[in-house]
Amino acid sequence: MYRYNVQLKDYNSFRTEAVAKIFCEPDNIEDLRQCIADHPDLPKLVLGKGRNLFFTKDFDGLVIKPKTYGIREVPDDSDDSEHVFIEAKAAEDWDDFVRFCVDRGYSGLENLSYIPGTVGAAPIQNIGAYGSEVKDSIYEVVALDMDTLEVVSFSNEECAFGYRDSIFKRKRKYIIISVVFLLKRSYHYVPRYADLMRELENVENPSLQEVRDAVIRIRQRKLPDENTLPNCGSFFKNPYIETDKAEQIKAVYPDLPVYPVEGGLIKTSAAFLIDKAGFKGKQRGQIGTYPKQALIVVNYGSTDGNEIVSFMHEIQAAVNEKFGIQLEPEVRIL
Numbered sequence: 001m002y003r004y005n006v007q008l009k010d011y012n013s014f015r016t017e018a019v020a021k022i023f024c025e026p027d028n029i030e031d032l033r034q035c036i037a038d039h040p041d042l043p044k045l046v047l048g049k050g051r052n053l054f055f056t057k058d059f060d061g062l063v064i065k066p067k068t069y070g071i072r073e074v075p076d077d078s079d080d081s082e083h084v085f086i087e088a089k090a091a092e093d094w095d096d097f098v099r100f101c102v103d104r105g106y107s108g109l110e111n112l113s114y115i116p117g118t119v120g121a122a123p124i125q126n127i128g129a130y131g132s133e134v135k136d137s138i139y140e141v142v143a144l145d146m147d148t149l150e151v152v153s154f155s156n157e158e159c160a161f162g163y164r165d166s167i168f169k170r171k172r173k174y175i176i177i178s179v180v181f182l183l184k185r186s187y188h189y190v191p192r193y194a195d196l197m198r199e200l201e202n203v204e205n206p207s208l209q210e211v212r213d214a215v216i217r218i219r220q221r222k223l224p225d226e227n228t229l230p231n232c233g234s235f236f237k238n239p240y241i242e243t244d245k246a247e248q249i250k251a252v253y254p255d256l257p258v259y260p261v262e263g264g265l266i267k268t269s270a271a272f273l274i275d276k277a278g279f280k281g282k283q284r285g286q287i288g289t290y291p292k293q294a295l296i297v298v299n300y301g302s303t304d305g306n307e308i309v310s311f312m313h314e315i316q317a318a319v320n321e322k323f324g325i326q327l328e329p330e331v332r333i334l
């Protein structure tokens with residue numbers, strides 16, 4: 001069941017090198033429990049597809065990559081004919097799952113098409129795109145508590161979702177086993193996000209499939225393919241700032257994107273700030289920002305995660321100096 005001294009380069013989409021002391025790929029809950037019980041004192045890392053993390057050093061512990069697959073419609077004996085419950089196991093590919101839902105006409109996840117990763121990873125950082133977040137479609141998350149080895153189920157509320165945040169990110173002691181989604185059996189397009197509205201401006205009353213296709217087209221155009229240019233998508237979170245600060249910046253840059261969020265704060269665009277700090281398309285050694293999207297850090301061939309971290313610090317310092325805003329990484333650095 002175990003492999004030793006495993007190279008992790010192929011398990012993180014920045015493709016940095018690091019060696020895991022022990023590596024296992026359990027395909028059922030009993031084996032998953034066993035892996036943890038066998039190594040009570042080792043640090044543990046749960047891996048999905050590694051699309052949102054990279055390594056700066058070897059991992060002196062146990063890497064667990066769950067291999068549980070399956071998608072099923074959950075029987076529902078209520079008389080709700082508008083909704084459907086779909087359960088997907090953690091290792092399912094996220095976009096295959098979205099396609100499964102869209103093919104059947106089930107709506108809720110279409111704006112999240114073409115996001116790399118697994119179903120199990122989706123709730124951890126509450127993936128979001130084009131005005132949707134996965135939390136809006138999650139009914140329940142089932143996870144194994146690594147401390148007690150009990151299977152625990154979290155209602156949507158108990159997941160404590162926030163912007164790129166959840167209880168699973170704050171307490172790294174749960175291994176997600178499956179996610180139950182609550183989707184709609186019908187679809188009605190609501191224009192919400194500028195990029196998507198532009199892509200669909202000539203389509204009258206777009207269907208679910210047309211929206212999925214539009215999202216895929218935008219992502220393919222704007223975002224680098226991790227297979228040819230290693231990256232982890234957005235490198236930083238979009239920052240929340242005070243209204244005063246937003247007004248101050250807007251006085252100089254009237255086109256600063258601003259979205260009011262909870263707590264009287266303003267969410268603004270990290271890409272915009274990085275861009276205006278002169279870092280769009282900038283390169284240091286083999287690391288750079290993507291010339292078409294300043295928020296994406298790309299790796300032109302380094303195997304050392306520390307080079308990515310140095311570049312991250314450089315961007316943070318430049319943005320902080322120019323705008324007085326501290327950008328936080330969205331990507332997990334190990």
Ligand code: EPU
Pocket residue numbers: 128129130131195232233234235236237238257269270271272273275280292293294295330
């Ligand atoms: N912009 C610039 N310069 C750039 C790129 C963008 O100034 O180089 C400005 C533009 O004004 C643009 C705005 O930034 O309107 C927003 O850009 P975009 O629509 O590309 O979205 P984003 O805020 O940069 C977020 C998510 C993405 C998600 C897109 C689309 C975060 C951290 N990122 O990016 O998620 O796909 O919206 O909805 O919230 C990811 O998390 O890995 C990811 C790719």
